Each structure stands twice: as C-alpha cells, then as structure tokens.
Amino acid sequence: xxxxxxxxxxxxxxxxxxxxxxxxxxxxxxxxxxxxxxxxxxxxxxxxxxxxxxxxxxxxxxxxxxxxxxxxxxxxxxxxxxxxxxxxxxxxxxxxxxxxxxxxxxxxxxxxxxxxxxxxxxxxxxxxxxxxxxxxxxxxxxxxxxxxxxxxxxxxxxxxxxxxxxxxxxxxxxxxxxxxxxxxxxxxxxxxxxxxxxxxxxxxxxxxxxxxxxxxxxxxxxxxxxxxxxxxxxxxxxxxxxxxxxxxxxxxxxxxxxxxxxxxxxxxxxxxxxxxxxxxxxxxxxxxxxxxxxxxxxxxxxxxxxxxxxxxxxxxxxxxxxxxxxxxxxxxxxxxxxxxxxxxxxxxxxxxxxxxxxxxxxxxxxxxxxxxxxxxxxxxxxxxxxxxxxxxxxxxxxxxxxxxxxxxxxxxxxxxxxxxxxxxxxxxxxxxxxxxxxxxxxxxxxxxxxxxxxxxxxxxxxxxxxxxxxxxxxxxxxxxxxxxxxxxxxxxxxxxxxxxxxxxxxxxxxxxxxxxxxxxxxxxxxxxxxxxxxxx
Numbered sequence: 001x002x003x004x005x006x007x008x009x010x011x012x013x014x015x016x017x018x019x020x021x022x023x024x025x026x027x028x029x030x031x032x033x034x035x036x037x038x039x040x041x042x043x044x045x046x047x048x049x050x051x052x053x054x055x056x057x058x059x060x061x062x063x064x065x066x067x068x069x070x071x072x073x074x075x076x077x078x079x080x081x082x083x084x085x086x087x088x089x090x091x092x093x094x095x096x097x098x099x100x101x102x103x104x105x106x107x108x109x110x111x112x113x114x115x116x117x118x119x120x121x122x123x124x125x126x127x128x129x130x131x132x133x134x135x136x137x138x139x140x141x142x143x144x145x146x147x148x149x150x151x152x153x154x155x156x157x158x159x160x161x162x163x164x165x166x167x168x169x170x171x172x173x174x175x176x177x178x179x180x181x182x183x184x185x186x187x188x189x190x191x192x193x194x195x196x197x198x199x200x201x202x203x204x205x206x207x208x209x210x211x212x213x214x215x216x217x218x219x220x221x222x223x224x225x226x227x228x229x230x231x232x233x234x235x236x237x238x239x240x241x242x243x244x245x246x247x248x249x250x251x252x253x254x255x256x257x258x259x260x261x262x263x264x265x266x267x268x269x270x271x272x273x274x275x276x277x278x279x280x281x282x283x284x285x286x287x288x289x290x291x292x293x294x295x296x297x298x299x300x301x302x303x304x305x306x307x308x309x310x311x312x313x314x315x316x317x318x319x320x321x322x323x324x325x326x327x328x329x330x331x332x333x334x335x336x337x338x339x340x341x342x343x344x345x346x347x348x349x350x351x352x353x354x355x356x357x358x359x360x361x362x363x364x365x366x367x368x369x370x371x372x373x374x375x376x377x378x379x380x381x382x383x384x385x386x387x388x389x390x391x392x393x394x395x396x397x398x399x400x401x402x403x404x405x406x407x408x409x410x411x412x413x414x415x416x417x418x419x420x421x422x423x424x425x426x427x428x429x430x431x432x433x434x435x436x437x438x439x440x441x442x443x444x445x446x447x448x449x450x451x452x453x454x455x456x457x458x459x460x461x462x463x464x465x466x467x468x469x470x471x472x473x474x475x476x477x478x479x480x481x482x483x484x485x486x487x488x489x490x491x492x493x494x495x496x497x498x499x500x501x502x503x504x505x506x507x508x509x510x511x512x513x514x515x516x517x518x519x520x521x522x523x524x525x526x527x528x529x530x531x532x533x534x535x536x
Contacts, residue, residue, distance in 0.1 A: 157214055167210040170533045172282060173203045178525025180513065185233070185283050187291045188420070188489060189513040189525040206232040206246030207285040221259060226267075228253035233285035252298050263305040265321075271297050271416055272319050273351040273370030274390040276406050278448045278462045280495060281507040281531035289464035290417050292491040292513075293444035295390060295408055297416035300324040303351075313359035322348040325374040327386070327415040327423050341424075342376050342415065345383065349374030355392075363396035376412055378424060382437040386412030386423070405447035412439025419468040420486040420515075425476030438476065442468040456499035463492040473518050485518035505533040 157163035172184060177199045180186035184204040192198070209231045216224040234249030236242040254267035274295040280288035287296045303321025310316060325342030326349075332338045342349065355368035372388040388410030396402040414423030419442035428435035446464035453459075470487040495509035509529045516522040 159214075159216070161217070162215045164213040164215075165211070166213070166536060168208060168533050168535050169205065170208045170281065170284065170531060171203065171205050172207060172529055172531050174201070174282070174527055174529045176200045176525060176527045178513075179523070180525045180527070185285050186511065186513060186525065186527055187283075187286065187491075188486070189515040189523040191484075191517070191520075191523050204244070204246075207283075208232060209251070209284070219257060222257040222264075223259075225256045225258070226254065227256070231285055261307050264302075265305065266302045268298050268300045271295055271299065271323075271351070271372075272301075272303055272321065273353045273372050273388075274392065274406060274408065274416075275353075275368070276392045276394070276404060278404075278446060278464070279450065279458070279460050279497070280462075280493065280509060281497060281505065281533055282493075282495070282509045282511065282527075282529040288493070289446045289462065289491055291420045291466060292464035292489045293408075293446040293466045294406065294464060295388065295413070295416050295418055297326065299326055299416070301351075315357050317355050317357070318353075319370075320350075320352040322350055323372075323374070325349040325376070325386075325415075327374075327376055327412070328421055341378050342374050342386070344377040344379070345375035346377075347375055349386075361396050361398050363399070363402065364394065365396060366392075366394040368392045372410070372413075374412075374415075376424070376439070378426075378437050380431065380433050382426070382435070384412060384424075384437060384439050386410070386415070386439050388413045388416075388418060400452050402450050402452075403447065404450065405445065407443075407445030409443045411441045413442060414440065418442050418444070418466070420466050420489045422468055422486065425472060427476045436476075438472070440468055441472060442466065458497050459494075460497070461492075461494050465490050470518060484520070486515060487518050488516040488522070490514045503535045505531070505535065507531040507533070 174184060176183060176186070179190040179192050179196060181188040181190055183200060183202055209229060211227070211229045213227045214225065218224065229251040230248050231251055232246040232248055234247035237245055237247065252267070252269050254265055254269050257264045277287035277294060277296065278289055287294055290296050301321050301323040303319055305317060305319045307315060307317045325345060327340050327342040329340045349372065351370065351372045353368055353370035355366055358365045368391065370390045374386045375383065376386050377383045388408050390406060390408040392406040394402065394404050408418065410418050412423050413419055414421045419440045422440050424437055425440050426435050426437045444466035446462060448460055448462040451459045466489045468487055473485050473487060491511065491513050493509055493511035495507055497505060497507040499505055509531070511527045511529070514522055514524045
C-alpha cells in the first residue's frame with residue numbers, strides 16, 4: 001500500500017513538471033516573437049533618410065531658382081528690346097533736332113529739348129533682397145574710397161593729428177591824399193612833408209594771412225587744439241623795391257583746452273577784455289581804428305573762460321587771466337629780447353571780462369564789461385599803475401541792421417593803442433630821480449553801423465575817436481619822448497564788402513583821418529582803397 005502511494009505521488013510530480021516545461025517554452029516563444037516585431041527591419045539607416053530629405057529640398061529650390069532665372073531672363077530680353085527702341089527714338093529725335101537747328105539762322109531761339117531720363121531708358125526689374133544688400137555694400141565701399149581720397153588730400157601733421165591750413169590772399173590798391181604814418185595801413189594823419197607829394201597811389205599784398213590749426217586728442221574730457229596766424233607786415237628787407245616783399249610776422253598763437261562750459265587758453269592772443277574790432281579789408285594787418293579809440297594788441301597770456309546758460313536764449317560768460325605787461329616799447333634792432341617797462345615791474349598784468357548774451361531776431365545781443373591792470377617801472381624808482389576799463393556792445397536791429405561799439409577809459413594804456421600809442425609823461429630828465437613820471441590819461445571808443453541787405457553783401461559805416469588829456473600833456477611836455485604830442489585822433493570810414501562766392505571777396509572803402517597835435521593845430525588825410533581777397 002505504501003509503494004502504491006509513492007508511485008502515485010511520482011506520477012503527479014512528473015505530470016506537473018511536464019506542464020510547467022511546456023508553459024515556459026510557450027512563453028519564451030511569445031517573447032521572441034514580440035522582440036522580433038519591436039526590433040528594426042533591415043531598412044535604410046537614419047542618416048541616409050535625412051540626406052535623402054535634404055536632396056529632395058535642394059531639388060525643389062533648384063527648380064524654383066530655375067523658374068525665377070527664366071523670368072529674369074525674359075525681363076532682361078524685354079528690357080533690351082525697349083532700350084533699343086528708345087535708342088532708335090533718341091537718335092531719330094536728335095537727327096530731327098540737328099536738322100532743325102541747322103536750318104535756322106543765328107537770331108532764332110533754340111527749341112527746348114528734354115533728354116529721356118535714365119530710368120526711362122534703362123528700366124531694371126525689381127532687385128531681389130540679395131541684390132539690394134550687394135548694392136548697399138558697393139555703395140559703402142564707394143563712400144569709404146571717397147572718404148579715404150578726401151583724407152589723403154588734407155594736410156597731415158607730424159603728430160598724425162588733423163591739421164587745417166587756411167588764410168586769405170589780400171590785394172589792396174589805395175589812393176591817398178595827405179600825409180599818413182603808413183601808406184598802406186594808415187592810422188594817423190601827419191604834418192605835410194615839403195619833399196613829399198600831396199597824393200600817392202600804391203598796392204600791397206602784405207596784409208595777406210596764413211593760419212594753421214590742429215586738433216588733438218581729448219585730455220581729461222577736454223578737446224585740445226592749437227592755432228597760429230601769420231601775415232607779411234613785419235617790416236621790409238633792405239633791397240630795391242623791398243616795400244613789395246614784406247617780412248612774415250607772427251600775429252597770434254594759442255593752445256586751447258575746451259570743456260563743455262569751461263576753457264583754458266594759453267599763448268599769444270587778442271586783448272580778451274576788449275575783443276571787438278570794426279569790419280574792414282583795408283586794414284587787417286592792424287585792426288581798423290587802431291589809435292582811434294580801438295584798443296588792440298597781441299599779447300602773451302593765460303586765461304580761463306567759463307560759460308553759464310541762463311535760459312534757452314541767454315547766457316553769461318566770465319573770463320580772467322594774466323598777460324605780459326607790454327607798454328608799446330620798440331625792440332632792440334639787434335634782435336635780442338630786451339625787457340619792457342611793464343615787464344620790469346616784476347609782475348604780470350591782470351585782466352577780466354564779464355559778458356551777457358541774449359538771442360533776439362535770430363542774432364546775439366551781447367554786452368560786455370572788462371578791466372585791465374598792469375604795474376609799470378620806468379627805472380630809478382619811477383613806477384605807476386596802468387589800467388583801463390572797457391565796455392563793448394553788439395546790438396542787432398532785425399536781421400539786416402546791427403550796431404557794434406566799444407568804449408574805454410584808462411591810464412598808461414599806450415601799450416595797446418590807447419592815448420594814440422602814448423603811455424607815459426615826465427617833467428624832467430629821464431635819468432633823474434627827481435623827475436616825476438605818470439601815466440597819460442585818455443578815453444575813446446568807436447561805433448559801427450552795419451547794413452546787410454543780402455547774406456553776401458554788407459555796408460559798414462564806422463566812427464572812432466581817441467582823446468588823450470591835453471592838460472596833462474602841457475604840464476609834462478618839457479621832455480616828451482614822442483615825436484609829436486597827439487591830443488586827438490578822429491577817424492571814420494565807409495565800406496562795401498561783397499562776397500562774390502564763398503572764397504572770393506571784393507571791397508571798396510573810403511577813409512578820413514584827422515589828427516590834432518598839442519598847440520599845433522590838426523592834420524587831415526583821405527584814402528580810397530579797393531580790396532580783392534581770396535579765402536583758402
């Protein structure tokens with residue numbers, strides 16, 4: 001019985017094991033079938049498929065380009081035909097025009113003839129975006145080439161910074177009546193010379209000027225620049241006809257540092273406390289009305305300028321600086337630099353100016369007030385203070401008229417044209433300690449009325465007067481150091497300046513001089529001048 005039970009158990013185990021093995025085989029077969037269905041078929045790889053897509057896209061684009069090219073070719077052929085037809089029409093019209101003109105006499109008027117425009121002759125198809133970009137690039141290259149060519153035509157400085165050369169070639173033809181201190185630049189009427197002629201005619205180009213300007217890098221936010229000016233009024237060589245070959249002369253030379261509201265100027269420059277001068281082409285080597293109320297001078301100096309904006313149309317400026325204390329002394333003939341009476345004081349001269357500007361009628365109304373002080377030492381303890389107070393005004397009356405003027409009152413101001421160039425008076429020997437020295441008091445000024453009917457045409461009427469104090473001159477006249485003691489110098493002139501074009505000027509001017517000498521009456525002279533100027 002026990003054996004039969006074991007036999008039954010073995011049979012059951014065998015049956016169960018067989019069933020399990022069969023199920024496992026079936027499951028393994030299903031898994032293989034599923035893996036086979038998921039795994040890729042032996043088709044083309046991914047890279048080949050992508051390459052094929054690109055090729056198809058390129059074929060489509062090539063087809064589109066071929067189609068556009070065919071359209072462009074057709075348009076060009078049509079344009080060529082139209083151009084040939086227009087040329088034939090143009091040749092026919094030209095032939096008719098020439099035949100008609102040949103058949104007319106010289107008095108007949110020529111018929112108007114309009115040549116077809118370029119757009120009508122050559123009608124280009126609308127450019128594609130690529131063509132437009134290429135055209136812009138070509139235009140930029142052309143502009144760059146023109147800029148480079150223009151730059152090569154400019155003067156280049158040794159420092160490689162921009163250098164500008166400008167100036168004016170000025171011819172003055174003059175006819176004088178009376179005796180003057182300088183024939184081509186008259187400032188004073190002199191007593192008649194019994195050996196001389198009551199009249200004279202001449203010409204000169206020695207008032208021509210040359211100017212050099214250079215523009216350097218920024219320094220601490222300031223624009224830097226330099227400027228130097230020359231003319232040919234520095235004297236004459238001792239040769240035959242030397243009056244026609246004047247020496248070159250330094251006028252001004254400055255170095256500037258310009259910020260937005262402040263500037264520093266160092267060099268030799270005009271008198272900034274009296275900056276205005278009348279308008280004239282007859283006297284530019286010396287400002288017009290020098291020694292007739294117009295203070296002037298080219299003086300070594302250092303100054304500071306500051307500008308303040310009050311509103312959109314108004315501003316205020318302040319200037320202050322130190323100057324070489326020049327007194328009008330003549331230099332040594334040997335060319336050495338001798339000390340002047342102002343420099344001998346051991347200190348510079350001082351000056352300041354304040355001005356107000358208001359925009360009216362499209363022009364600037366400006367009022368300025370300036371002052372000057374300079375100590376002078378004439379040796380042996382003879383010292384005194386030279387000074388001047390000045391005011392200037394520019395007043396526009398509409399767009400065509402304006403009034404300009406300047407006035408001064410001073411003492412010992414001969415170094416910059418005051419008192420007709422006379423600075424000092426003394427009542428005894430120049431080398432005696434007992435002699436009293438004093439600066440000559442004087443006052444004067446000038447006014448100019450300008451009428452500008454057109455931008456390139458102007459008329460100027462100018463009047464000036466300088467008046468040293470005659471009472472002081474009588475008290476100190478026993479040892480005057482001047483050839484004559486001038487007590488009054490009156491001058492007026494009228495001119496017309498016509499700017500034919502931007503670089504060519506023509507001017508005519510009539511000038512009258514009347515100079516008084518202490519207790520000797522007065523002398524007068526007249527001069528008419530024709531000026532031709534070419535600006536470069």
